[in-house]
């Protein structure tokens with residue numbers, strides 16, 4: 663079998679959080695195009711249902727939509743159980759749901775801080791450990807988390823201390839789980855995207871001046887596209903990445919290189 667065939671995800675069961683839009687939707691489409699059955703998980707159930715239908719129509723994969731707030735341990739446990747009940751196993755998962763909040767630190771309320779940390783970091787902990795418990799019993803599985811280049815550098819000019827801290831936490835949580843589970847067959851990795859021009863970002867008029875500044879700072883002079891994350895995610899989800907664990911793969915057009 664050639665390398666491209668080996669990279670396919672036929673018969674694999676994968677859930678993606680934050681899959682109703684943006685990077686998560688694009689990742690779920692990639693997993694399904696590579697042959698996987700995909701659970702579209704989001705707090706926004708109407709959006710998740712629409713994406714599940716779109717992906718099933720486009721690829722023929724078996725998709726389901728599941729409503730889940732990743733900050734709720736009960737909802738996360740129920741979501742993972744539903745995926746296993748539907749597909750009989752959990753081969754991979756992409757813990758991707760996250761939010762950004764631009765507030766100067768001295769004005770940030772504790773509630774605002776907690777909201778970001780709860781979704782971006784605690785949500786990844788809840789999902790990764792719930793998925794991990796299933797995968798440890800199976801003896802295999804690939805967990806992928808979304809960190810960010812903001813876990814490596816302080817992006818400017820927007821003030822986003824909670825976001826930066828949450829993403830640095832995701833990188834270290836990923837490495838910690840990878841070490842704890844290294845001998846079990848369960849792998850844990852994350853990706854750190856640079857600025858990615860999702861529909862939400864590109865269509866928000868108030869972000870236009872920021873995008874111009876980001877492009878001026880970017881070595882490639884542009885934002886990334888969600889599609890430019892697909893191949894690395896398919897790689898991490900599948901069997902050809904069997905020696906890749908504890909990695910944080912930066913996909914940022916060299917933004918963090920200087």
Ligand code: NAP
Pocket residue numbers: 679680681682683684685686703704705706709730731732733758759760761762781808809810811854855856857858859860862863
């Ligand atoms: P997005 O388009 O806003 O997608 C995030 C999705 O997560 C939305 O559908 C959102 O639903 C959902 N969500 C929010 N809170 C949730 C919760 N508590 N439980 C479950 N789902 C929830 O954002 P994106 O740009 O694709 O970002 C996806 C991930 O990539 C995030 O972790 C983000 O930090 C990271 N990232 C993004 C960029 C970028 O430039 N876009 C760069 C680096 C990293 P609602 O819309 O209903 O809130």
